[in-house]
């Protein structure tokens with residue numbers, strides 16, 4: 001089945017339509033969206049398919065088949081995604097199929113460690129949603145995030161990694177010396193070792209236009225995307241250390257950097273604040289919030305900003321905007337697992353566990369491996385790990401390193 005001809009009939013106010021579109025988007029499956037409130041002929045087609053009822057979303061596939069208000073599981077099944085594993089027990093289960101998880105799986109499967117990767121969306125993680133990775137070693141002209149992700153997946157498949165998609169892990173627990181995971185549909189799998197590579201999400205402002213210009217003017221990483229703005233004007237949103245440090249980095253490329261700070265002062269350390277405030281290319285606007293992003297021909301052109309003291313609004317022309325208001329780790333499913341997290345929710349590993357609360361009593365006769373969590377045999381790598389550097393190359397690097405630690409661990413159990 002070719003997936004390019006999927007049509008989603010719905011309406012802008014319908015939450016199930018949004019969920020279905022999000023599912024297709026996360027799995028990078030192209031579709032056409034038709035709002036039946038703006039297209040009367042499409043509305044009649046929906047009514048005809050549903051025996052006189054106007055039910056949305058109605059999703060039509062190119063084989064003529066259609067699904068009405070499908071669950072994510074029904075969509076996954078129709079699209080032929082592999083959502084259930086062939087067995088219940090593995091040497092290693094990897095939770096999360098981004099650069100860290102897939103790299104680890106390539107290493108372990110190559111060493112004949114029986115490996116299952118469980119991914120809730122599309123393989124490649126955040127990297128798959130990145131238009132172009134310009135800083136990947138070995139790709140002199142850069143590489144599209146989607147292409148890089150497909151290559152990782154193909155390589156994992158070549159070494160026999162078993163890959164599940166559209167399955168979210170909701171629980172992690174221990175039973176009879178095994179590590180167990182449960183998926184949202186209730187499936188359970190166990191393994192001798194568990195690797196968590198579930199990454200993190202950049203916090204968004206959640207205002208109009210923001211998601212329309214992701215990667216086309218709206219960015220979350222100055223190291224990654226700053227070099228695209230040589231000689232241009234950019235805005236930075238945020239008042240913490242990241243916003244201040246990344247603004248300084250952006251001055252190496254942009255002609256002007258306008259920092260928009262919601263409060264009347266920075267939260268950044270004094271040393272960095274002093275550097276920012278003295279920099280000739282940086283202008284700081286206090287008490288300023290972004291209320292909308294807008295542009296033309298798919299490219300960001302301006303921000304609508306508002307002073308939260310005077311309530312005055314204005315339009316700020318920009319070539320790009322960088323948002324640094326924090327990161328949320330994907331670790332909600334670890335609640336109750338006993339895995340030690342830092343105060344932001346990232347997984348603490350290795351020697352950092354000692355500084356955290358003293359080494360957990362579970363480690364009686366050895367120190368944890370560098371990428372091992374507070375529970376022996378459960379490892380973490382990439383963006384989800386406390387103190388990781390939030391780059392593709394370092395996530396993949398940690399994936400390789402953790403695979404070698406897992407190999408050593410498995411020799412002992």
Ligand SMILES: Cc1cc2nc3c(=O)[nH]c(=O)nc-3n(C[C@H](O)[C@H](O)[C@H](O)COP(=O)(O)OP(=O)(O)OC[C@H]3O[C@@H](n4cnc5c(N)ncnc54)[C@H](O)[C@@H]3O)c2cc1C
Pocket residue numbers: 095096097098099100101118119120121122123124125126127129130132133134135167168169170197198199200202215219220221224225330333381382383384389390391392393395
């Ligand atoms: C817009 C954007 C642009 C970027 N540009 C660059 C760049 O140019 N260069 C660069 O080096 N870095 C860039 N980065 C950062 C880079 O993408 C990340 O550092 C990298 O992808 C982290 O890899 P990871 O494997 O640790 O985590 P992720 O890539 O976040 O992958 C984690 C995976 O785990 C899955 N997952 C989460 N929870 C669960 C669960 N409960 N069950 C199952 N699966 C789960 C997620 O769906 C995801 O696929 C960018 C990031 C963004 C958002």
